[in-house]
Amino acid sequence: MSVRRDDLQAMLQELIREGGNLWTADACGITRQGTQIPALTHRDAYVSVTDKHRILVIGGLSGDERDVTAVERVASVYAESEAMQAGIAMSFVLSGNPDGLEIDSSTDNGAGGDPTTGYPPVDNFFLDANNPESRYLWRWAIFMAPDAVLEVVSGEVTHWEASDPVGAIGRSLNADSIGPADSMLAALAVGQPSGLGTIPTFRITVSLNQIDTEVGRFLANIAELTAPTKSPARLKLDSRRDRSPLDVARLLADKYGHTLDPLVYTQGVAISGRLRVAELDGTQPSTASDVASLVEPFASNIESTLQDAGGQHLAGLVWCEEMASATGDPRYESLLLGAANLFLGRPLGDPPPVCDHDYRTEDMFFAGAVLGRAFKITGNAQYIDVLARFLLGGDVQQPDGLFWHADDVPFFWGRGNGFAAMGFAETLTYMDDGHRLRSALLSAHKSHLDALRGRQHRSGMLIQVLDDPGSYHEHTVTSMVGYAVARGLRLGWLDESYRGFVESLWNAASERVDDDGGLVDGCGGTGPQVDARAYLDRPATFGFDDRTGNLALWFAVEMER
Secondary structure (H helix, E strand, C coil): CCCHHHHHHHHHHHHHHCCCCCEEEEEECCCCCCEEEEEEECCCCCCCCCCCCEEEEEEEECHHHHHHHHHHHHHHHHHHHHHHHHEEEEEEEEECHHHHHHHCCCCCCCCCCCCCCCCCCCCCCCCCCHHHHHHHHHHHHHHCCEEEEEEEEEECCEEEEEEECCCCCHHCCCCCCCCCCCHHHHHHCCHHHHHHCCCCEEEECCCCEEEEEEEEHHHHHHCCCCCCCCCCHHHHHHHHHHHHHHHHHHHHHHCCCCCCCCCCCCHHHHHHHHHHHHHHHCCCCHHHHHHHHHHHHHHHHHHHHHHCHHHHHHCCCCCCCHHHHHCHHHHHHHHEEEEEEEHCCCCCCCCCCCCCCCCHHHHHHHHHHHHHHHHHHHHCCCHHHHHHHHHCCCCCEEECCECCCCCCCCCCCCHHHHHHHHHHHHHHHHHHCCCHHHHHHHHHHHHHHHHHHHHHHCCCEEECCCCCCCCCCCCCHHHHHHHHHHHHHHHHHHHHHHHHHHHHHHHHHHHCECCCCCEEEEEEECHHHHHCCHCCCHHHEEECHHHHHHHHHEEEEHHHH
16 A cells, blocks of 8 residues: 555554554654654653563654555554553654655655764754754654664565674574664664663564564564663663752752853843752852852942843843842842833833833743842832733733744744743742732633643653644753742642643653753744744754753752742
8 A cells, every 4th residue: 555645644543543542643853844753652651660661663764655554564563462562662653754755766855865864963953954854853762762762664585683683682583783873773772872871773674474473573572571671761861850859950050050141031040040059958158159249240230230131131130039138238129120110111011111012922031030029029019010911911822821922923932831931930929819910810821831731742841832743842941831830839829730740841851951961952042933944943952051051940949949
């Protein structure tokens, strides 16, 4: 039977029907033509503790329909076998090169790329103009961290390859060494892919009428292992997840919050995070002294600090509240109130003067970070009223609960929704319980969180474009929403039904913080874009990143509190 790109979703749904509740439909990337890379994710693929061997099966990298048919058959064999299901959790990528199904030339993806080669991919996550499939597949597979990866290739002569051909399974299969060196399977099995560990890999070239026998032989070898043998990649994720929130907060505070040049929220939030960690550790005096030296140019020159400052700069003063409390220096409150006053002067409900005219979601956080604290310091209701009216103004929140980036930018950007969640959380933190707009804010906030929970990936991550399932797993929105939920649980405006949500967000975010404070895939700076593709193509930063680090630090502290 001929298999084309448009057949893949129907194939996916038919396999889900065959498997009952084994799998959920997933997507592990997006091609240059905007095609979702279809996947079946096993219900245990991301469960931290399981007695099953976890295997990821990949096919169709070549764009050859026969490879897709072969993988479909493997999935059907698994769906039909309760014995296999009892000890093995198999997830599937049906076609790693879906656009290639429309092209007759071998392995071409239609954009000048070849998803069978180019591993490990370096840089250009995830905006590669020619071969984005390799980047999406690489990161998705590594952070699923299965115990083994199996590639299925159609061919007349059965041939096994293994990353460890002299190991027990490799010997049993009479496997050769896997290659070529720049193939996905070869690259997964060496070094520290994406900062984790290796994953054992296998490839079978097989005819359709031999699949049942050969896959059964492979899985029998897996099942003979006395207990699931975790891949080094899985063990690394386990070790990261086992750290306490305070452990993660400490290592982030060691890397972030030590500069303030320029004055901007990405650095100011990290300074606040350092002070919060110091409070938990009982080291606030020494940390406050260090921060005082860092921020002295701003505290001693209030007028010049505030001159021509926009919302993103003023939100960089969130540390003023902690510094005023820690030191008693009145200049910090004066600086914060000077910033807050710049948000006043327009009719209630309109964007404040230092905000953009189009109700951008980032301004919800920038305003919340400053005006809520100003209300706490002064008790002046004007600050909280301006803030509440602004959050409820505009037409940015949609009927499904999610937020557009702005009222004229109809795209569900991940971090844009993170800004909205944090804006609500900051406002509700400082607003009196009896405020006349509190119930409306809570209703909007819960509607938003419920919509986000419904869009959460099974891994626990939220994604770059929330209504585009194949878009990359993005760290900042995961940390921002996690912070908002953790704050709401701690202060009581969210009930325990949100506990599982925040714990899954934390597990996912903490897995993507390495022991040097590096982070995985935080979206770079992003203003309003012209289409969803522009958001998908925003660069994802891997490693040290102020923007991602400061938000992860706040989230870690809030989880510890």
